[in-house]
Structure formats: structure tokens, C-alpha cells
Amino acid sequence: QLQLQESGPGLVKPSETLSLTCTVSGGSIGSSNYYWAWIRQPPGKGLEWIGNIYYSGSTFHNPSLKSRGTMSVDTSKNQFSLNLSSVTAADTAVYYCARLDFGYGSAQIDCWGQGTLVTVSS
Amino acid sequence: DVVMTQSPLSLPVTPGEPASISCRSSQSLLNSNGYTYLNWYLQKPGQSPHLLIYLGSNRASGVPDRFSGSGSGTDFTLKISRVEAEDVGVYCCMQTLQTPYTFGQGTKLEIK
Numbered sequence: 142q143l144q145l146q147e148s149g150p151g152l153v154k155p156s157e158t159l160s161l162t163c164t165v166s167g168g169s170i171g172s173s174n175y176y177w178a179w180i181r182q183p184p185g186k187g188l189e190w191i192g193n194i195y196y197s198g199s200t201f202h203n204p205s206l207k208s209r210g211t212m213s214v215d216t217s218k219n220q221f222s223l224n225l226s227s228v229t230a231a232d233t234a235v236y237y238c239a240r241l242d243f244g245y246g247s248a249q250i251d252c253w254g255q256g257t258l259v260t261v262s263s
Numbered sequence: 264d265v266v267m268t269q270s271p272l273s274l275p276v277t278p279g280e281p282a283s284i285s286c287r288s289s290q291s292l293l294n295s296n297g298y299t300y301l302n303w304y305l306q307k308p309g310q311s312p313h314l315l316i317y318l319g320s321n322r323a324s325g326v327p328d329r330f331s332g333s334g335s336g337t338d339f340t341l342k343i344s345r346v347e348a349e350d351v352g353v354y355c356c357m358q359t360l361q362t363p364y365t366f367g368q369g370t371k372l373e374i375k
Contacts, residue, residue, distance in 0.1 A: 187355070187366055187367070187368045187369050188312070188355060188357075188366040188369075189366070190362075190363045190364045190365065190366075192363075201362050201363075203362075203363040204363070205363070237311055237312075241359070246298065246318070247317065247318070248294075248298065248300045248302075248317070248318060248359040248360075249302040249314055249317035249318070249323075249357075249359060250302070250304075250312075250314065250357070251314055251317075251323070253311040253312055253313065254311065255310075255311055256311050
């Protein structure tokens, strides 16, 4: 059974870099039909797509983040990561990692991590 | 970006009664391959979202058949034929046709 688990600091100071890692178990991050994604949800608000990465390293970043986000993948550890620089209070949110199935006849997130709350505060 | 608009935002329902949620997109979600890239998720209190419906009308594995998705182009509907207490939570539509993928604001279903 596929499981995703986010890890990283729960508190980040303004102007610093938020760093999160997602560990994938029960499946390979190197599977060809999947993208690996980061999604966030500010308190009391809706979901926002941060970006996604393929096992080859190709990425998409949401332009709304104004080039502050970088993602990487480590297939040897079955992990992918997110760095978000120059954070402000507006980046306070629950951050989810997820798998996006893009095989034939598919185009959906089919597995989510449990989410991790990251608070930006001094 | 494709804007997803849901209604209503709050939905009180009596158990055993039907419920319906609308989702409209700012542009057609029909892909050239014939599939419609619209999905529905339920986020139960304190949990991460889970998939209910994918590609507009396909129930995900393990989803009860009281849930159904319909629609085309820019107008979509999630229906629950008979609401049960376990169905409470926030229902959200999501488009995966065009990056950045975008979500509706969410509809909070509560039991009367």
C-alpha cells in the first residue's frame, strides 16, 4: 500500500527557507506514470498547487510562488523535496505531498500524505 | 489559471436525503484525448483529502456507489444519493487539464 510522509520543521522564521521532504513507501518514485506533487492549504482556506516533479527531475512550479520554490527528487532514497525561500506569514499552511497519476485514462491525485503544518513566525 | 467555482459553499443535509454540489470551470476541461480532467475529493475533518471521482464520472476504488459525478465542458456536479453521517467534510473539485492545477473553494457538508 502506497504511503507518503512529509517531514521537516514546523516553524520557520520570516525571510528564511522552508524545507520539506516527502518519503514514499510501498511504491517506487521511479514509476513512469506518476508525478510527485506539493500542495498546501493555508488555515481555513482552499488548496493550492505548489508544483510537481517527475522522477527524471523535470519540474513544474506554480508561477504564483514567484520563483521562490525549488523541488528535487532522490530516487535512491525514494524521496522528493521542496524548498521555498524568502517565506512570509502568507506561507503558513498545511503542506501535503501527493502522487499524481497520469497514466492512460488517468489524471488525478490518487494518494496524499497526512500533511504537515508549517508556521512562519519569528 | 483555470478558475474553479463551487456552489454552495455550505450544505446542511438530513441523513438519508440526497445532496448535490456544483463545480464550474472558467474553461472547458475536455482534453483532446476525449477525457475530461475533473476530479472530486473529500476532506474529512482532521484528514487529508481522498479521491472520490476522477475524470468527471469515474468512482475511485472503494467509493460507495451513492456517490456519482457528472457533467461536461465547464459544468460539473457531484451527487450523493443518500447522505450518511460519515459523509461530513469538505468536498472539493480539482482540474488537472492545465498547469497550474487548481481547486474549487470547497463545499462543507454538514448533517442537520
